[in-house]
Amino acid sequence: MLSNQPDGGKRSSLHGHWSSRMAFILAVTGSAVGLGNIWKFPYIAGQNGGGAFVLVYLVCVIVIGMPVMMSEILIGRRGRRNPVATMKLLGEEEGSSSKWGWVGGMGVIAGIFILSYYSVIAGWTLAYVVKSATGTFAGASPEAVGAAFDSFVGDWRLIALCHTIFMGLTVFVVARGVERGLEQAVRFMVPALLLLMLVLLGYSISTGYFGQGVAFMFTPDFERLTWGSVLAALGQAFFTLSIGMGAVMAYGAYLPEETSITGASAAVVTADTGIAILAGLAIFPLVFANGLTPADGPGLVFNTLPLAFGQMAGGVFFSTIFFVLLSFAAWTSAIGLMEPAVAWIVERFNKTRAQACVGVGLLIWILGFGSVLSFNVLADTTFLAGTIFDNVDYLTSNIMLPLGGLLITIFAGWVMCRNSTSDELGNSGGLFRSWRMLARFVAPIGILLVLINAVL
Ligand code: TRP
Numbered sequence: 001m002l003s004n005q006p007d008g009g010k011r012s013s014l015h016g017h018w019s020s021r022m023a024f025i026l027a028v029t030g031s032a033v034g035l036g037n038i039w040k041f042p043y044i045a046g047q048n049g050g051g052a053f054v055l056v057y058l059v060c061v062i063v064i065g066m067p068v069m070m071s072e073i074l075i076g077r078r079g080r081r082n083p084v085a086t087m088k089l090l091g092e093e094e095g096s097s098s099k100w101g102w103v104g105g106m107g108v109i110a111g112i113f114i115l116s117y118y119s120v121i122a123g124w125t126l127a128y129v130v131k132s133a134t135g136t137f138a139g140a141s142p143e144a145v146g147a148a149f150d151s152f153v154g155d156w157r158l159i160a161l162c163h164t165i166f167m168g169l170t171v172f173v174v175a176r177g178v179e180r181g182l183e184q185a186v187r188f189m190v191p192a193l194l195l196l197m198l199v200l201l202g203y204s205i206s207t208g209y210f211g212q213g214v215a216f217m218f219t220p221d222f223e224r225l226t227w228g229s230v231l232a233a234l235g236q237a238f239f240t241l242s243i244g245m246g247a248v249m250a251y252g253a254y255l256p257e258e259t260s261i262t263g264a265s266a267a268v269v270t271a272d273t274g275i276a277i278l279a280g281l282a283i284f285p286l287v288f289a290n291g292l293t294p295a296d297g298p299g300l301v302f303n304t305l306p307l308a309f310g311q312m313a314g315g316v317f318f319s320t321i322f323f324v325l326l327s328f329a330a331w332t333s334a335i336g337l338m339e340p341a342v343a344w345i346v347e348r349f350n351k352t353r354a355q356a357c358v359g360v361g362l363l364i365w366i367l368g369f370g371s372v373l374s375f376n377v378l379a380d381t382t383f384l385a386g387t388i389f390d391n392v393d394y395l396t397s398n399i400m401l402p403l404g405g406l407l408i409t410i411f412a413g414w415v416m417c418r419n420s421t422s423d424e425l426g427n428s429g430g431l432f433r434s435w436r437m438l439a440r441f442v443a444p445i446g447i448l449l450v451l452i453n454a455v456l
Helices: 021-032 035-047 051-079 083-093 098-133 142-154 156-175 182-206 210-218 227-241 247-252 261-289 300-311 315-349 353-374 388-415 418-425 430-455
Strands: none
Touching: 021 182, 021 247, 021 261, 021 315, 035 051, 035 098, 035 227, 035 261, 035 300, 035 315, 051 083, 051 210, 051 227, 051 247, 051 261, 051 388, 051 418, 051 430, 083 098, 083 247, 083 315, 083 388, 098 142, 098 156, 098 247, 098 300, 098 315, 098 353, 098 388, 142 156, 142 300, 156 315, 156 353, 182 210, 182 261, 182 300, 182 315, 210 261, 227 261, 227 388, 227 430, 247 315, 261 300, 261 418, 300 315, 315 353, 353 388, 388 430, 418 430
């Protein structure tokens, strides 16, 4: 029986625990590092004019992302259940209300929505493994690479097939449980991905356009900064760190008592931000060297990186490995996106993990067709933020995740008493006080300010 006492230390999770502190860091890093870093960051930065956007993004990661991540982990570890049950339980325990469970509920829904399009893009990376291996890009011109991409996403049956394969793989791993396989996959994937990014960076430097890429990314032009792009930067910070939807909270529930939450968060944030910046540095010089436009949208990575691989010695090999690694990175993120929904169904409805996974997976697979069709049949059917894909992305990254983060920091900073949080974070004086300042004031006020100015 799970204990109901407000003594976090005695509670344990139904779903097992991480074998070590490193296992937890690897799992959260695996969820954070994904398409958000390599596919999304460059194109969102490109669409929002570069420099100023990148600066705002970095500020959001540090002053909002970091405290939100710490809050999520500490809440998760104290509650030791799925995000819905944890928020409900702690809400009551801290003398507030069980209604806080709704924050977890919003996270479950956000995860399902995000994965519905994430799986579609991950399907593209699977297809690009095959395209790379068969030499499609060897020596190809920018026009040929662009045409290959357009005709690929134009074929809805083909991308639906890729989406189906990717969802199948994801359901398979999640059904097997939290730990098996995941640790090993991430332990190998993150360093390998880093290495290949460095190879790409080397190539980018050799194009002679590296300076132009760096200037685009780091010269802030505040004239071009709108509230809309500030919100995009905030949304990207949430998306790339996997925060605001209870995923990190769900992982925190399996965290051993003695692990430092601050240390683990700092490690994850550093690795994730580093990989995103590297991706930008590799991609923008290629954009300028080949006369492409940074604001190209979701096809940006698929239109630039194959060009670089097509030119370099051993390109077929490197390109294949790169898309394999990117698929892996997407896979370890997809697992995290499903975890809140699966853990909730297992605990709430007494289902087995396998049953929950198949149910949730099926729902996400069906929803995914909205995004599959957004790139072909329904490409011209636009409303509000654009296509169905654009709307799902905007609603989740720019509204649901920041809103979730706002409520999570209010909960950790104002609803939970000082003793509960200092108990989890280890009362390390200045560090604890800084977290509390950020969680109580800076993060909630910052998020509200951006949401109000951008949405109204
Ligand atoms: N962070 C992931 C990426 O950058 C995407 C993501 C968003 C995610 N929210 C998540 C992954 C929650 C796992 C859990 O690709």
